[in-house]
Amino acid sequence: xxxxxxxxxxxxxxxxxxxxxxxxxxxxxxxxxxxxxxxxxxxxxxxxxxxxxxxxxxxxxxxxxxxxxxxxxxxxxxxxxxxxxxxxxxxxxxxxxxxxxxxxxxxxxxxxxxxxxxxxxxxxxxxxxxxxxxxxxxxxxxxxxxxxxxxxxxxxxxxxxxxxxxxxxxxxxxxxxxxxxxxxxxxxxxxxxxxxxxxxxxxxxxxxxxxxxxxxxxxxxxxxxxxxxxxxxxxxxxxxxxxxxxxxxxxxxxxxxxxxxxxxxxxxxxxxxxxxxxxxxxxxxxxxxxxxxxxx
Numbered sequence: 217x218x219x220x221x222x223x224x225x226x227x228x229x230x231x232x233x234x235x236x237x238x239x240x241x242x243x244x245x246x247x248x249x250x251x252x253x254x255x256x257x258x259x260x261x262x263x264x265x266x267x268x269x270x271x272x273x274x275x276x277x278x279x280x281x282x283x284x285x286x287x288x289x290x291x292x293x294x295x296x297x298x299x300x301x302x303x304x305x306x307x308x309x310x311x312x313x314x315x316x317x318x319x320x321x322x323x324x325x326x327x328x329x330x331x332x333x334x335x336x337x338x339x340x341x342x343x344x345x346x347x348x349x350x351x352x353x354x355x356x357x358x359x360x361x362x363x364x365x366x367x368x369x370x371x372x373x374x375x376x377x378x379x380x381x382x383x384x385x386x387x388x389x390x391x392x393x394x395x396x397x398x399x400x401x402x403x404x405x406x407x408x409x410x411x412x413x414x415x416x417x418x419x420x421x422x423x424x425x426x427x428x429x430x431x432x433x434x435x436x437x438x439x440x441x442x443x444x445x446x447x448x449x450x451x452x453x454x455x456x457x458x459x460x461x462x463x464x465x466x467x468x469x470x471x472x473x474x475x476x477x478x479x480x481x482x483x484x485x486x487x488x489x490x491x492x493x494x495x496x497x498x499x500x501x502x503x504x505x506x507x508x509x510x511x512x
Contacts, residue, residue: 303499305336383460400476409437413446
């Protein structure tokens, strides 16, 4: 049987007031409406629940037995409603799921976690594979993903987004590469083998899409899942890796690599943050979005 929570609000009011008329005033309902609800409760419990004695409605033993549980349940519902409109980072134990483009995960997560931990010691972050463009809206709508950080992609009006960063694409090679002198030219770029870092098993990299517009193509020798793995490969080989400049500068502090401008003009890579319109005013999601913004 499906319980009508409004009936238990009526039960609580009658129990506290001891009078149907007074309960109606407290609930801002008519007396017949309260009496009707009481009759429904009596049917569900198969008990009178309240017995008239003079001007008062005295609870039966069944009503006395369930009163504490009803009161606690209504209290918990009220707390739930209040918490849905509030968010206390310092005490929250919430876990957020963020779909992050692999090229910026290593760059974003350290400052993001530092900013989160400074205010919220018990909040957890789960960084997951970027969602496919065809799945992005559904995953944000269902709550499987709280935020997505990815390049600019077409989305419907149900998905809100804002630009987080704008980056040039650069080329990374090992230090003292024998085929590269002072600058990397296009013939050398196309002649050497390349590594592609992508969480997707198939499909072009964004740079290949734009290179195709110039009717030129590069040689892909390795496709791997993580940018750090790709960086380590090129640091120990003659292969090249193309990635956003900010990420390249971060990895240059860790490994002996060189960074070169792309030898062909390609558009900047705009990194955007995506969220569903349903959580636009959600305090927890707004807080997380702010942390992501200040972490870039």
